[in-house]
Amino acid sequence: MTVPDRTMPAVPLVDLTPWYAGDPDGRRQVATDVDRALCEVGVLLVTGHPLSPALTGCVREEARLFFAEPTAVKTELATFPGGRGWVPPGGGAAADLRESFGFGAEEVPAELLGTEEEEWFGPNAWPAGTPCLRTAATAFTRCCAAVADELLRVLALALDLDADFFVSRCTGRTWHADLTWYPARQAVGPVAPGQMRIAAHTDPGTLVLADREPGLGCLQVQTLDEEWVDVPSVPGALTVAAGDLLARWTGDRWRSAPHRVLPPPVEAPGEELLSLEYSAEPDPLTVVEQLPTAAAGPSRHAPVTAGQFRRERAGTVPVG
Numbered sequence: 001m002t003v004p005d006r007t008m009p010a011v012p013l014v015d016l017t018p019w020y021a022g023d024p025d026g027r028r029q030v031a032t033d034v035d036r037a038l039c040e041v042g043v044l045l046v047t048g049h050p051l052s053p054a055l056t057g058c059v060r061e062e063a064r065l066f067f068a069e070p071t072a073v074k075t076e077l078a079t080f081p082g083g084r085g086w087v088p089p090g091g092g093a094a095a096d097l098r099e100s101f102g103f104g105a106e107e108v109p110a111e112l113l114g115t116e117e118e119e120w121f122g123p124n125a126w127p128a129g130t131p132c133l134r135t136a137a138t139a140f141t142r143c144c145a146a147v148a149d150e151l152l153r154v155l156a157l158a159l160d161l162d163a164d165f166f167v168s169r170c171t172g173r174t175w176h177a178d179l180t181w182y183p184a185r186q187a188v189g190p191v192a193p194g195q196m197r198i199a200a201h202t203d204p205g206t207l208v209l210a211d212r213e214p215g216l217g218c219l220q221v222q223t224l225d226e227e228w229v230d231v232p233s234v235p236g237a238l239t240v241a242a243g244d245l246l247a248r249w250t251g252d253r254w255r256s257a258p259h260r261v262l263p264p265p266v267e268a269p270g271e272e273l274l275s276l277e278y279s280a281e282p283d284p285l286t287v288v289e290q291l292p293t294a295a296a297g298p299s300r301h302a303p304v305t306a307g308q309f310r311r312e313r314a315g316t317v318p319v320g
Contacts, residue, residue, distance in 0.1 A: 010041070010223065010229040011041055011043055011044065011045060011221060011229065011230075011231045011232060012033065012036070012037040012041065012044045012045070013044070013045045013046075013047065013232075013234060013237065014030060014033045014034055014037065014044055014045070014046050014047075015030075015046075015047050015048045016030060016046050016047065016048035016049050016150070016154075017047075017048035018030055018048075019048070019150065019154060020048060020049075020050075020150070027154075027157060028157065030154055031154050031155075031157040031158040032158065034151075034154050034155070034158055035155075035158035035159075035254075038158075038242050038253075038254035038255060039253060039254060039255065040224065040255075041221065041223065041255065041257060042221065042241065042242050042247075042254065042255030042256055042257030043221045043231060043239065043240070043241045043242075043257055043259065044239075044240050045231070045232065045234055045237040045238065045239055045240070046151075046237060046238050046240055047234065047236055047237045047238075049147045049150075049238060050143060050146065050147065051140075051143045051144065051147060051211065051238065052143075053235075053236065055136070055139055055140055055143065056140065056211045056276060058136045059133075059136045059137055059140045059179065059276055060213075060274050060276070061136075062130050062132050062133040062136050062137070063101065063133060063137075063179040063181065063274055063276075064181070064274060065129075065130045065133070066101060066127050066129070066130045066133055067099065067101075067181045067274075069127070069129055069130075071088075073127075073129060074086045074088070074099075074127075075088070077101075077125045077127060079102065079125070081100075081102075082102065082176065082314065083102055084102055084103050084104060084122060084123070084124045084125050085101065085102065085103075085124075085125035086099065086100075086101055086125075087099060087100045087101070087102060087178075089183075089188075095192065095194075095195045095196070095199065096196065096197065096198050096199060097182065097183065097188050097191065097195060097196065097197045097263060097264060098180055098181060098182045098183070098197050098198060098261070099180075099181055099183075100178045100179060100180040100181065101127075101133075101178070101179045102176060102177065102178045102179075103124040103125075103126075103137065103141075103176075103177055104120075104121075104122075104124070104174075104175060104176040104177065105120065105121050105173055105174055105175055105176075106121060106122065106123055106124060107121065107173075108121040109173050109283075111285070112284060112285070116307070116311075117284035117285065117307045119311075120174050120281075120284055120307065120310070121174075137177065137179065140177070140276060140278070141175065141177050141278055144177070144209050144278035144280075145172045145175065145278070145280070147209060147238070148170075148172075148207055148209060148278070148280035149167050149170075149172070151207060151209075151240065152166035152167045152170055152207070152280070153166070153167060155246075158295070159250070159253075159291065159293045159295040159296055160293050160294075160295050161291065161292070161293050166206075169282050169283060169286040170206065170280055170281065170282045170283065170286070171283055172280075173283060174281040174282070174283055174284060174306075175278065175279060175280055175281055176278075176279045176281070177276075177277060177278045177279070178277045178279075179274065179275075179276055179277075180198075180274070180275045180276075180277060181272070181273075181274050182197045182215075182217060182261065182264065182272060182273040182274070182275070183264070183272050184264055184268075184269060184270050184271055184272040185263075185264035185265065185266065185268075185269045185270075185271070186269040186270055187272070188264060191263045191264065195263055196260050196261060196262060196263055197217055197260075197261035197262060197263055197264065198260055198261040199260060200222070200258045200259065200260040201258065201259070201260070202243065202244055202256045202257065202258055202259070203241055203242075203243035203244065203256065203279070204243055204244050204245060204309070204310060204313035204314075205243040205244070205245050205246070205279050205280070205281045205282075205310065206242070206243050206245050206246040206249075206279075206280055206281060206282060207240060207241070207242065207243065207246065207279070207280045208240070208241045208243060208277060208278070208279050208280075209238050209239070209240055209277070209278045209279075209280070210238065210239040210240075210241070210275055210276065210277045210278075211238055211239075211275070211276040211277075212231075212233055212239055212273070212275050212276075213233065213273045213274060213275065214233035215233070215265075215268070215271050215273045216262070216265035216267060216268050216271060217261065217262045217263055217264045217265050217268075217271060217273065218230050218231065218233065218261070218262055219231040219239065219259060219260075219261050219262075220259060220260055220261075220262060221241075221257050221258070221259045222257055222258040222259065223257075224255075228260070231259070241256075241257070241259065242254045242255060242256050242257070243256050243279075244256045244309075244313065245281075245282070245288060245306060245309055245310075248288060248299070248301045248304075248309070249288045249289075249291065249296075250291065250296045251290070251291070251296045251297045251298055251299035251300070251301075252299075252300075253295070253296050253297055281306065281310070282306035283306065284305065284306055284307030284310075285305055285306070285307065286305065286306045287303050287304070287305055288301075288303065288304055288305070288306055288309065289303035289304075290303075
């Protein structure tokens with residue numbers, strides 16, 4: 001694939017409008033830009049998608065009502081990182097200055113009944129005090145699932161694979177979402193040296209889509225030169241990050257880049273932020289192995305099912 005000779009910013013911004021328009025040349029250019037972003041950075045911003053500010057605003061409004069509930073109320077829904085319900089402060093990395101609410105796929109596919117892969121499914125724990133959160137959050141995840149499918153088709157084109165290569169292996173039956181709240185400095189009190197809202201980590205899966213709010217305590221990504229750079233917050237843009245499983249799948253052509261969220265800033269003691277995150281995952285029985293394309297190159301990794309890989313990584317990284 002020919003890569004255009006032009007300089008990309010530290011964290012590229014890719015407009016998906018030509019992709020949705022369906023023009024072959026426009027689609028090829030989008031695929032080229034996404035491919036380069038994932039090779040060089042592992043994180044990018046995308047605009048031109050159908051996720052509306054009205055929907056994300058509604059989710060945030062309901063989520064903030066939940067996070068404002070007394071701790072005793074939220075504790076009734078307490079869970080572990082990656083679980084369904086409320087993850088309290090310190091529920092991820094011990095020093096992380098955040099709390100979150102997680103939910104995911106509920107219905108177990110027939111072929112997984114009675115297998116160890118059932119662990120990726122289960123009932124969600126929705127708060128009784130904010131009944132509209134379920135409706136708004138469910139609409140958010142459905143829209144993110146549709147965007148994720150299109151991005152998977154972009155990835156397939158970038159690697160000269162069949163259009164539905166990734167989509168057919170990531171049918172949307174395994175996913176997880178987190179609404180992550182970063183309290184203000186005036187709420188959390190003193191911050192220890194090196195303490196972050198989320199410590200440096202990589203994501204274990206394939207793609208994470210995040211709708212973020214602008215702030216000084218922002219998301220940063222580590223570059224190939226091991227420098228930390230801010231991931232800009234562009235109105236209407238989704239942040240897309242490749243995970244460890246996608247990097248493995250492509251023979252490490254694409255990066256799963258370390259990223260972190262800075263601590264609540266001294267300069268803005270009242271700044272609190274709320275990030276909406278959707279993780280798209282392959283079906284648990286999908287075998288992640290050498291891709292049938294020269295674009296990905298040879299893999300140094302042994303074949304593994306997506307479910308087994310996730311089990312090996314479970315609990316090893318912060319959520320978010």
